Amino acid sequence: MAPSFDNGSSLFDFVVRDGNGVKGMVDSGISKVPQAYVQPPAEQIDKKNASKHGQPPIDLSKLDGPDHDQVAEQIVKAAETLGFFQVVNHGVPVDLLESLKDTAHHFFSLPAERKAVYRAGVSPTPLVKYGTSFVPEKEKALEWKDYISMIYTNDDEVLQHWPAEIRDVALEYLRTSLDMVKKLLQVLMGNLGVELDESKIDSLIAKKTVNMNYYPTCPNPELTVGVGRHSDMGTLTILLQDGIGGLYVNIPEDAEIGKKGEWVEIPPTPGALVINIGDMLQILSNGRYKSAEHRVRTTSTKSRVSIPIFTNPKPTEKIGPLPQVVEKDGVARYREFVLADYINNFYTNPHDGKKSLDFAMIN
Ligand SMILES: O=C(O)CCC(=O)C(=O)O
Numbered sequence: 001m002a003p004s005f006d007n008g009s010s011l012f013d014f015v016v017r018d019g020n021g022v023k024g025m026v027d028s029g030i031s032k033v034p035q036a037y038v039q040p041p042a043e044q045i046d047k048k049n050a051s052k053h054g055q056p057p058i059d060l061s062k063l064d065g066p067d068h069d070q071v072a073e074q075i076v077k078a079a080e081t082l083g084f085f086q087v088v089n090h091g092v093p094v095d096l097l098e099s100l101k102d103t104a105h106h107f108f109s110l111p112a113e114r115k116a117v118y119r120a121g122v123s124p125t126p127l128v129k130y131g132t133s134f135v136p137e138k139e140k141a142l143e144w145k146d147y148i149s150m151i152y153t154n155d156d157e158v159l160q161h162w163p164a165e166i167r168d169v170a171l172e173y174l175r176t177s178l179d180m181v182k183k184l185l186q187v188l189m190g191n192l193g194v195e196l197d198e199s200k201i202d203s204l205i206a207k208k209t210v211n212m213n214y215y216p217t218c219p220n221p222e223l224t225v226g227v228g229r230h231s232d233m234g235t236l237t238i239l240l241q242d243g244i245g246g247l248y249v250n251i252p253e254d255a256e257i258g259k260k261g262e263w264v265e266i267p268p269t270p271g272a273l274v275i276n277i278g279d280m281l282q283i284l285s286n287g288r289y290k291s292a293e294h295r296v297r298t299t300s301t302k303s304r305v306s307i308p309i310f311t312n313p314k315p316t317e318k319i320g321p322l323p324q325v326v327e328k329d330g331v332a333r334y335r336e337f338v339l340a341d342y343i344n345n346f347y348t349n350p351h352d353g354k355k356s357l358d359f360a361m362i363n
């Protein structure tokens with residue numbers, strides 16, 4: 001039986017502890033958003049006020065032809081300004097993108113028991129975690145989102161541990177994305193004057209995680225967020241979003257595009273993937289590239305799915321601005337740290353814009 005969702009602790013038990021998720025709560029037939037999900041006014045998203053990001057997607061197939069330099073310039077420019085761009089002809093088959101979205105919907109439609117086995121603390125494997133919101137124990141208002149997160153180690157362990165309903169398409173997505181990710185990094189690093197061989201590029205993306213995010217329909221979308229303001233912590237994120245829309249990026253203070261502080265929507269584009277810069281790339285580039293502050297709105301009409309691949313160096317790795325860049329800039333803007341400590345700080349604090357970077361910032 002569904003509990004009274006007006007009582008914060010029984011809501012927490014049902015949604016978080018027992019793994020019913022936001023989906024279970026919505027399916028039980030609520031007609032208004034429980035107080036635990038009502039965001040403070042400053043975090044609520046006014047759909048009418050946002051403009052759409054007008055930049056056309058970058059055609060990655062052109063990196064291999066005579067237009068290489070022009071396309072590389074588009075990638076660099078996007079990484080230096082908004083930290084977000086879309087790509088087409090990226091090498092991931094378009095019918096696979098469709099299967100991924102269908103698979104995500106299918107997985108979240110399974111009975112709660114099937115998903116809840118992967119809850120933190122009870123999951124049979126450290127590679128797979130199912131959950132809801134971001135850090136529900138610490139958040140003032142919960143995020144309207146359920147997710148499953150799957151760490152890649154090797155193909156055998158994927159077959160053994162990732163949920164059977166998901167693993168084949170998710171693995172194929174990861175496999176077919178990697179060439180593109182490496183090409184993007186070659187371009188971005190090359191522009192910094194850092195020529196990296198294949199094994200160095202590999203080390204920037206040594207840890208890979210595929211997530212599936214599910215945003216159920218919401219009776220009061222204006223009061224909630226799907227994901228609150230944050231930047232991704234890793235190197236690059238590859239994101240597949242569906243046709244619903246609702247992904248917003250904040251125009252940074254020092255970008256010479258649009259109005260600073262304004263939120264622009266990354267419009268769903270058939271066949272495209274969204275790329276965004278994570279904190280690690282901002283730090284490695286000594287601030288040249290911008291990890292993008294973004295957030296997700298909810299909708300009352302249709303559930304939304306998105307499927308990010310997060311890439312990171314190994315947690316044991318020491319990270320800091322690349323010496324070649326520091327030498328050019330004459331100053332290091334971030335200190336050196338062990339990535340595991342950054343990860344720990346990132347995942348134990350609620351989303352709060354780009355505050356995650358304070359961990360490494362030198363003032
Ligand atoms: O759902 C989206 O479009 C973005 C999700 C996101 O920002 C994340 O999972 O880090």
Ligand SMILES: [Fe+2]
Nearest residue numbers: 230231232294
């Ligand atoms: Fe994100």
